Amino acid sequence: MSVVDVLRAVAGRPPKARASFCWGRCVRGTYAPSDQAKEITKSRSFTMPSRVLARFSADGVSANAVDIDGCSLRGLSFRLGSGNQLSDIVTQSVPVHFAGTLDQMLAFLQARMPGPDGTPDMARVEAFSAANPETLRQASYLAANPPPASLACTTYWGVHAFPATNARGETRFIKFKVAPVGDERWPSEHATTAKSTGLLRDLDSRIAARDVRFSVMALLDRPGDPVMDVTIRWPDEDGREAVRLGTIVITRTESNETCDASGFNPANLAEGIGHPPDEIFAARRDAYALSQTERR
Numbered sequence: 001m002s003v004v005d006v007l008r009a010v011a012g013r014p015p016k017a018r019a020s021f022c023w024g025r026c027v028r029g030t031y032a033p034s035d036q037a038k039e040i041t042k043s044r045s046f047t048m049p050s051r052v053l054a055r056f057s058a059d060g061v062s063a064n065a066v067d068i069d070g071c072s073l074r075g076l077s078f079r080l081g082s083g084n085q086l087s088d089i090v091t092q093s094v095p096v097h098f099a100g101t102l103d104q105m106l107a108f109l110q111a112r113m114p115g116p117d118g119t120p121d122m123a124r125v126e127a128f129s130a131a132n133p134e135t136l137r138q139a140s141y142l143a144a145n146p147p148p149a150s151l152a153c154t155t156y157w158g159v160h161a162f163p164a165t166n167a168r169g170e171t172r173f174i175k176f177k178v179a180p181v182g183d184e185r186w187p188s189e190h191a192t193t194a195k196s197t198g199l200l201r202d203l204d205s206r207i208a209a210r211d212v213r214f215s216v217m218a219l220l221d222r223p224g225d226p227v228m229d230v231t232i233r234w235p236d237e238d239g240r241e242a243v244r245l246g247t248i249v250i251t252r253t254e255s256n257e258t259c260d261a262s263g264f265n266p267a268n269l270a271e272g273i274g275h276p277p278d279e280i281f282a283a284r285r286d287a288y289a290l291s292q293t294e295r296r
């Protein structure tokens with residue numbers, strides 16, 4: 001059984017649904033690079049202005065749900081660049097992944113596989129968690145940092161350490177952080193209550209008001225950062241130096257079929273941003289391609 005089949009089976013998804021993050025809203029926008037982008041990468045996806053195809057998404061909800069649970073893990077995928085210089089950045093609302101290796105990911109999912117009564121065996125889940133405490137970090141982060149009431153006010157992370165090379169040939173690791181611009185204008189209770197339904201309506205009305213903007217940030221590495229482990233953050237990750245690569249403005253909604261057909265894959269990266277070296281990233285490349293083939 002491939003990891004894609006296991007993801008679908010655990011979530012109870014039909015074969016034509018995305019294996020994860022199946023609820024989504026496809027949108028269009030623009031990307032404008034900052035002056036600093038070229039210091040970090042020569043990738044023309046990041047150093048040149050371009051149109052953007054993007055998809056806001058949520059995990060753990062039915063593909064056809066009109067509204068999503070405010071506490072689900074959220075995703076934001078976007079494609080920057082033009083011609084043969086396209087890059088897909090596929091991010092989520094928590095800065096760590098729930099497994100450090102593909103075997104551990106498969107075991108995590110297998111432990112949660114529903115039994116004949118349609119629910120997982122909680123004793124098995126607890127035994128797995130006790131033996132693999134690092135697999136609880138993603139859920140712990142989500143519990144300690146409830147998501148804001150709006151998808152437009154959510155911060156998204158690329159999780160992996162990406163090698164970025166600039167025009168001088170200097171390479172360093174960066175992590176992508178995609179941070180909402182302007183959410184400080186919203187009252188704090190609005191930004192911290194995660195109970196709401198209506199996330200889709202909220203997103204659509206903010207897009208109509210041209211109110212959805214994100215800074216694409218590169219968090220800069222330091223010697224000794226754990227670049228192979230996607231279950232832990234870098235030391236003082238929130239406090240460290242970050243460079244704004246550019247700004248995305250979401251300008252309109254797009255038919256979901258457009259995102260379904262075009263298929264984001266985190267391995268699609270223009271020269272100047274390389275593939276992260278960890279084994280989870282390597283597994284993602286094939287998994288997205290397989291899922292997209294199977295659901296067409």
Ligand code: HEM
Pocket residue numbers: 003004007017018019020021024055056057074075076077090091092096097105157158159160230259263264280281283284287288291292295
């Ligand atoms: C750092 C960890 C990860 C993040 C941030 C992440 C994020 C996402 C997002 C946002 C989507 C929705 C894509 C879209 O909008 O079209 C997605 C889909 C998907 N993810 Fe991940 N994911 C992660 C890890 C993984 C891993 C480790 C696997 C498998 C080995 C995986 C397999 C998939 C698959 C199969 C899909 C459905 C693709 C499709 O049918 O279009 N993901 N993921």
